Amino acid sequence: MISRFKYFILAATLGLTACSKQLDIIPEGAPSAQNFWKTKEDAVKAQAGMYANYNAEEFYGRGMFWFINASDDMVTGRNKPEGDNIKDFNRNYIGGGYTETQWSLRYAIIKRANDIIINVPNITMDENLKKAIIGDAYFNAGLVYFQLAANYGNSKAGVPIVKPDADPAIPVPRAANVNENYDYIIDLFLKAADQLPVFTQMAAADYGKAHKTAAWAYLSKVYLYKKDYANAAKYADMVITSGQHKLVDNFADVFKAANNWSKEYIWSVVCTPSGGGTGWGSKLPGVMLTNKAWGIYNGWGYYLPTKELYDSFETGDLRREASILKTGDKFMFFGAERTFTKDAGATSDYQFKKYMEPFSYANPIPNHVNPNGDNGTTDLNVPLMRFAEVLLIKAEAAINISGAGAGDTELNMIRKRANLEPKTGMTITDLKRERRNELAGEWADRHRDLVRWGDAEAVYKLPLHDSGGNVIWKSRAFNPQVHDVWAVPQREIDNSGGLIKQNPGW
Numbered sequence: 001m002i003s004r005f006k007y008f009i010l011a012a013t014l015g016l017t018a019c020s021k022q023l024d025i026i027p028e029g030a031p032s033a034q035n036f037w038k039t040k041e042d043a044v045k046a047q048a049g050m051y052a053n054y055n056a057e058e059f060y061g062r063g064m065f066w067f068i069n070a071s072d073d074m075v076t077g078r079n080k081p082e083g084d085n086i087k088d089f090n091r092n093y094i095g096g097g098y099t100e101t102q103w104s105l106r107y108a109i110i111k112r113a114n115d116i117i118i119n120v121p122n123i124t125m126d127e128n129l130k131k132a133i134i135g136d137a138y139f140n141a142g143l144v145y146f147q148l149a150a151n152y153g154n155s156k157a158g159v160p161i162v163k164p165d166a167d168p169a170i171p172v173p174r175a176a177n178v179n180e181n182y183d184y185i186i187d188l189f190l191k192a193a194d195q196l197p198v199f200t201q202m203a204a205a206d207y208g209k210a211h212k213t214a215a216w217a218y219l220s221k222v223y224l225y226k227k228d229y230a231n232a233a234k235y236a237d238m239v240i241t242s243g244q245h246k247l248v249d250n251f252a253d254v255f256k257a258a259n260n261w262s263k264e265y266i267w268s269v270v271c272t273p274s275g276g277g278t279g280w281g282s283k284l285p286g287v288m289l290t291n292k293a294w295g296i297y298n299g300w301g302y303y304l305p306t307k308e309l310y311d312s313f314e315t316g317d318l319r320r321e322a323s324i325l326k327t328g329d330k331f332m333f334f335g336a337e338r339t340f341t342k343d344a345g346a347t348s349d350y351q352f353k354k355y356m357e358p359f360s361y362a363n364p365i366p367n368h369v370n371p372n373g374d375n376g377t378t379d380l381n382v383p384l385m386r387f388a389e390v391l392l393i394k395a396e397a398a399i400n401i402s403g404a405g406a407g408d409t410e411l412n413m414i415r416k417r418a419n420l421e422p423k424t425g426m427t428i429t430d431l432k433r434e435r436r437n438e439l440a441g442e443w444a445d446r447h448r449d450l451v452r453w454g455d456a457e458a459v460y461k462l463p464l465h466d467s468g469g470n471v472i473w474k475s476r477a478f479n480p481q482v483h484d485v486w487a488v489p490q491r492e493i494d495n496s497g498g499l500i501k502q503n504p505g506w
Contacts (some may be wrong), residue, residue: 040125043116047133047209050112050140051270054281057375058101060269060382061283062302064443066098067151067486069303071446072459073436075347075473077304078291088476089483091506095490102151103489106144107162113141114164128197132209135195139210139218142188143267145181146222150448153178154485156504171499182226189219198244199265207261208270208381213239217266217385220393225452229397236394239266240410245387247417252322254388255354257368260381264388268381273366285355286376288441291343296334297359298373304348305441306472307465313437318419323440325351326467335362347473349466352441355380384443388414392435399428407431414438451484482506 036042053059066086069076076083085093093099116137120130148159158175161184166172175181193215202211216238223232239245246263248254254264260271271281291301305324313320325331325340327349332338333356342349358368358378370377391414395407405425411434412422418437423430432453436446450456457478464473482505493500 037115037119037123040123040129043120043123043125043130043133046112046116046120047136050109050116050137051208053105053109054269055275055279056101056105057283058098059105060281060384060443062287062300063099063102063105064147064151065284065287065303067102068443068445068447071450072306072462072464073309073440073446074303074305074352075464077301077347078343078345080302083302087473089478091487094487094506099486100489100491103148103159103492106148107160109144110141110162113137114162114166117141117164131195132197132206135192135215136210138188138192139196139215142185142192142215142222143218145185145188146218149178149181149185150225150445151486152488152503153181154503155179157501160500171496173499174501179226182222185222186219189215189222193219198242200244208268213242213244214267214385216242217390217393220390220397221385224393224397227400229400233394233397233401236390236397239387239390240394245390247387247391247413249417251319251417254383254386255322255380256357257379257381260379264386265381265383266387266390267385268383271377271379271381273368273370273379280370280375280377280379282382283370283375283377284382285358285378285380286370286373288352288355289359289376290351291346293359294333294338294341297369298376300376301343301346303352303441304346305350305352306348307350307467307469308462309436309440310350310467312433314420316419317437318417319437319440321353323352323354323437325353325356331356332360334359334364347466349468354441355382382443388438389444392431392438395426396428396431396435399426399431451480454480456480456483479505 057063066083069083070087070089076087082093082096082098086098117134120134123130145159153159153175155177158178158181160172161175161181162172192210193212196210196212196215198213199211202209216235220232220235220239223235245266248259248262248264253259254262260268269282273280275281286298287300287302289297289299289301291299293299310320310324310326321329327340327342329340330337331340331353340351355378358364358380361368365371368379391410395410398406404427408424408426411426411430414434415422435449450459457480460476460478463471463475466472485503487506488500488502493502
């Protein structure tokens with residue numbers, strides 16, 4: 001994957017197409033057709049360009065996490081009015097800086113993917129490499145469309161579908177509904193899977209690029225969101241039986257940089273010191289680290305766990321201590337054992353532990369941790385999809401199809417690793433708890449789960465607490481007819497000249 005980062009600056013220096021003034025869904029990033037799309041090297045550079053936004057702070061660094069922060073698993077860790085407005089479903093966040101670029105950054109990737117889909121087939125080059133690059137383009141387009149559709153689309157309106165042959169001078173309206181988006185996304189992932197290699201066929205330098213089981217895994221998740229449980233189970237099974245993946249034996253080991261490419265890996269934000277500058281990947285590990293990190297490193301102190309999350313784990317569940325630090329817990333930091341204490345100004349007295357392994361070493365800078373504390377990236381890949389989630393998708397689909405007990409096989413695989421006794425006849429309630437505990441603090445998105453399960457209104461009526469039972473976040477009013485989606489960024493509405501409409505109620 002190191003090779004990807006070599007091309008970021010090269011891709012950025014190519015002639016770039018400006019944003020459409022009419023509608024900001026044909027964004028920057030398209031190399032000029034007159035002097036590009038001629039050679040294999042051009043195709044490889046274009047492929048690398050699709051990943052440039054992955055390193056952006058507002059893409060996978062913390063931007064989309066402001067939406068995930070709405071869940072009952074975490075709170076805004078310190079005073080951040082705009083972040084608070086997002087968590088409280090207050091429309092005053094619209095037009096601010098935290099999430100305004102979620103839309104345009106992802107359409108930039110779609111534009112770059114579309115350019116590949118249109119132009120790379122005409123380049124004379126190795127056919128296997130050509131297929132992999134085109135498949136990667138279909139995959140990246142499908143992935144960011146899915147993130148857009150899940151956050152902004154519902155039965156009332158989807159997000160714009162900008163096809164590869166679209167005329168950039170013609171504005172594109174929103175899709176009629178989110179299922180129209182899901183159908184298009186499914187087609188993209190199917191085309192991706194058809195052309196991509198399996199992960200074990202890839203050279204180490206290409207790790208982090210799209211592969212076949214990643215496309216199948218996301219197909220299963222799209223179908224789950226669509227409530228097409230038969231197809232969700234089908235594609236989850238294809239991943240499970242592929243022989244490409246299995247659970248890492250020790251849950252805590254999943255979040256060690258040495259296991260970035262373990263059998264549990266399916267899709268991550270690639271993070272490496274070889275990126276240089278800000279090219280390390282996601283700064284989420286620094287964002288989740290206690291503010292100022294006890295005077296040793298510049299943690300940001302956002303997204304802190306709640307007592308509700310901590311107490312949701314069963315007694316003896318190894319995942320709890322591997323996922324969360326509480327006051328008095330021992331941990332290694334910069335080569336020394338420390339006892340966890342909260343920052344004086346922190347909202348909660350817990351901290352997520354999942355992303356802390358790179359900070360554990362003596363002298364971790366610069367081999368494990370970025371020297372720039374304002375860009376708190378590490379060498380630990382930030383997981384976006386791992387094999388455990390595929391097992392959870394299969395279990396959820398099976399229970400919805402066949403009832404209690406149908407997901408026992410997959411759920412007990414996860415429970416066994418967590419040091420929990422196997423159970424029989426597990427229900428959707430059991431599935432919800434296992435999904436929450438397995439994926440706490442990850443991009444799997446507990447908030448979106450609560451919304452799609454229809455649980456958000458009841459859950460968000462309850463206040464959130466610290467370890468001492470003190471209320472640290474008050475009850476919130478969640479209207480499922482409004483807050484099932486987030487507000488369309490105001491800049492997109494303004495740039496559209498009225499074509500893009502705000503989600504009703506926002």
